[in-house]
Amino acid sequence: MQALGVTPEEIDYIVISHLHLDHVGGLKRQRERSFALSKESLDLSGVTAFVPESMTHATARVEVVEEPRQIAPGVVSMGPIARQLFFFGWTPEQSLAINVEGKGVVVLSGCGHSTIQHILARADMLFDVPMYGVVGGLHYPVTGSRRQRILGTDKWPWAPISCGDVEASVAHLASRALKLVALSPHDSCDWSRDAFRLAFGEAYQDVHVGGEIIVTESS
Numbered sequence: 001m002q003a004l005g006v007t008p009e010e011i012d013y014i015v016i017s018h019l020h021l022d023h024v025g026g027l028k029r030q031r032e033r034s035f036a037l038s039k040e041s042l043d044l045s046g047v048t049a050f051v052p053e054s055m056t057h058a059t060a061r062v063e064v065v066e067e068p069r070q071i072a073p074g075v076v077s078m079g080p081i082a083r084q085l086f087f088f089g090w091t092p093e094q095s096l097a098i099n100v101e102g103k104g105v106v107v108l109s110g111c112g113h114s115t116i117q118h119i120l121a122r123a124d125m126l127f128d129v130p131m132y133g134v135v136g137g138l139h140y141p142v143t144g145s146r147r148q149r150i151l152g153t154d155k156w157p158w159a160p161i162s163c164g165d166v167e168a169s170v171a172h173l174a175s176r177a178l179k180l181v182a183l184s185p186h187d188s189c190d191w192s193r194d195a196f197r198l199a200f201g202e203a204y205q206d207v208h209v210g211g212e213i214i215v216t217e218s219s
């Protein structure tokens, strides 16, 4: 937020993708089933937080999203899709879809534990307009340690997430002729990012802290 010059007062809505420590401000917040934007607690009065399962916050208004719903004009939570993850257990995660006029739907994913195939299938059910892009974390730590390759996926520990899974996702995304593919290094290794960069060329952008990805409406 600092890098982008965004102050807490400017925030209208917060969307928590899922209740993992790296998405709610640390282990303490995860255990409390709450979230924080910084170490100091901020007054978030007047802010509505949309969460994928039961959570609370001292000052924000918290709403559990149980099914797909519009949360602002053109901005939709596609509703939680839950996966049984090894180690983390049952994990409902919501992704956002932004309908950019004249362009199509841009999907924003947090970790993507439910897999991009399931997330896009949900988007297909909700929208009649073409899909324009996919932005965010997709959880491909495929050249990481064995432990990393088991955490956060629903694959069996003896067949952890692999380069083949990345190739399958890349092929799935490629079949949709997306104009924008932006993968976050969050939980994805360099090998995966290179595979995406190579596959999507001009359409590919890296996601990084303080970076902006702008999709302009067209008529």
Ligand SMILES: [Zn+2]
Pocket (backbone or CB within 6 Å): 020, 022, 023, 110, 111, 137, 186, 187
């Ligand atoms: Zn994550």
Ligand SMILES: [Zn+2]
Pocket (backbone or CB within 6 Å): 018, 020, 023, 111, 113, 152
């Ligand atoms: Zn996660």
